[in-house]
Amino acid sequence: xxxxxxxxxxxxxxxxxxxxxxxxxxxxxxxxxxxxxxxxxxxxxxxxxxxxxxxxxxxxxxxxxxxxxxxxxxxxxxxxxxxxxxxxxxxxxxxxxxxxxxxxxxxxxxxxxxxxxxxxxxxxxxxxxxxxxxxxxxxxxxxxxx
Numbered sequence: 606x607x608x609x610x611x612x613x614x615x616x617x618x619x620x621x622x623x624x625x626x627x628x629x630x631x632x633x634x635x636x637x638x639x640x641x642x643x644x645x646x647x648x649x650x651x652x653x654x655x656x657x658x659x660x661x662x663x664x665x666x667x668x669x670x671x672x673x674x675x676x677x678x679x680x681x682x683x684x685x686x687x688x689x690x691x692x693x694x695x696x697x698x699x700x701x702x703x704x705x706x707x708x709x710x711x712x713x714x715x716x717x718x719x720x721x722x723x724x725x726x727x728x729x730x731x732x733x734x735x736x737x738x739x740x741x742x743x744x745x746x747x748x749x750x751x
Contacts, residue, residue: 606653609714609721614642614650616707619657622674623703629695630673632665657706676702 608615617640622631633651637644651658651672659678661671673695681695698706 630671632669
C-alpha cells in the first residue's frame with residue numbers, strides 16, 4: 606500500500622486513535638461510523654500499515670478486530686487492558702510523538718509522489734530520445750537511398 610494513496614485515512618485515524626481520551630482502540634466499523642469514513646477502506650488501511658496500527662487478538666461481538674496505534678499501545682502498563690471500546694487504560698500519545706508519526710506519514714507520502722514524478726519524467730525523456738534517434742536514423746537512410 607502507498608502512503609500517498611491513503612494519506613486522508615492515515616492522518617484522520619492516527620489523530621483519532623492517538624488522542625482520544627476514552628477509546629485507545631476501535632473496530633473499523635465503529636470508527637468509520639463516528640468519523641464518516643468508509644469502513645472497508647479503513648480496514649484495508651489498518652491491515653496495510655502494520656507498522657502504524659496494531660490489530661488486537663480480541664474481537665468485538667460482531668467478530669471484528671480492534672485496531673490501535675502501535676505507539677500508543679506500547680505505552681500500556683500491566684497485562685490485560687480490557688475491552689478497547691469500554692474504557693481507556695492507555696494514556697493518549699504526547700503531542701510530540703503524534704507529530705513525529707504524522708511527519709513520518711506525510712514525508713513517506715511525499716517521497717512516493719516524488720518517486721512517481723521522477724519515473725514519469727524519466728519515461729518521457731527516454732521516449733523522446735528514442736523518437737529522436739529513430740527520426741535521425743530514418744532521415745539518414747532516406748538521404749542515403751536518394
